[in-house]
Amino acid sequence: MVRVIGLALSAAVLTMGAPALAEDEPRFCPTRPNLGGSSCTTEPGRVHVELSALDWQRDDPADQREDRIVTADILARLGIGKNSEVQLDWVxxxxxxxxxxxxxxxxxxTGIGDVTFAIRQHLAGDKQKPFSAGVQAFVTAATGRYPVGAGAWSTGIIVPVQYELTKKVAIAVTAEADAAANQSGMGRHLAYSEIAGLRYKFTERVTATAELSLERDDEPDGHETLALAALSAAWRPTKVVQLDILASAGLNHAAPGLRLVTGGAILF
Known part of the structure; x- marks a missing residue:
């Protein structure tokens, strides 16, 4: 009888402990290294910090060659509600x-870059459902000198949508519309883009994503359509640390030729 009671108590303890373990699982969802956005928000009171250790881009049109290097691009994401977060990004x-x-x-x-403030709201989806969606609004202050910075303030809105086809495969679409700064540093113009991605989860720690991006930039000095392809991979050595890499290539003359980004994220 004592043995039966002991087994029953052990089973009860295990049953009660299971939900607690699930609740203790951190919501760790870096936006990087993808080109597209994310609807996932940081839990209230916690902070995501994302860092680009090296972001190198080369553009090689007919008359010139342009190389751009950005380092210490830091994004901090603070959860302020169950499905809401604020963000501060500084180059x-x-x-x-x-x-x-x-x-x-x-x-x-050379010099510092711009500062961007954003608010993200998760609109639909949870761990038990394959569909998720959100919205993010942002404004960028021109704290850096052009071409390191934009040269004037800008603002925009991002709408990311994701659907998990299986436990390993997911598709994502991100739409964005901006009031982008003119290259002259005076005024703004319309720029909009669509990014489609396919993510594959090799394990719980290793994922890879392939993306295609199409952007229309109505810059007054010359309208352009930019097409890009990108591959990225992320590895999580722990539940709150990620290391990642992204490589992209231009698919038409207007798009930058090559770009390579390395960095990571951590959850506090």
Missing amino acids: GYGRNRTRDKAAGTVDTV
């Missing part, structure tokens, strides 16, 4: 080098 250092192929001259601009 700590950027270096833009432009070489005129005909004249052989080189122009280099």
Whole structure:
């Protein structure tokens, strides 16, 4: 009888403990390294910190070559509600080098980048449902000198949607519309984009994503359509740490030729 009571008590303890363990699982959902957005928000009182250790981009049009390096691009995400968070992003250092192929001259601009404030709201979806959606609004202050910074303030809205086809495969679409800063530093213009991605989860710690991006930029000095393809991978050595990498390539003349981004994220 004593043995039966002991087994019953053990079973009860295990049954009560299971939900507690599930509740203790941290909601760790970095936006990086994808091109697209995310609807996942940080839990109230917790902070995501995401960092681009190195972001290098090369553009190689007919008359010049442009190399851009950004480092210490830091994004902090603070949960302020069950499905809401605020974000603050700052580019700590950027270096833009432009070489005129005909004249052989080189122009280099270095300095800090812009500061972006954003609010993200998760609208639909949870761990038990395959569909999720959200919305994010942002405004960028021109704290950096062009071309490291935008040269003028800008604002926009991002709408990410995701659907999990299986436990390993998910598709995502991110739509964005911006009042983007003009290159002259005066005024703004319409820019909008659509990003489609396919994510594959190899394990709970390793994922990879393939994406296609199409952007229309109605810059007054010249309207452009930019097409990009990107591959990214993320590895989580622990439940609150991620290391990642992204590589993208331009698919048309207007898009930057190559881009490589490395960095990671941590949850506090």
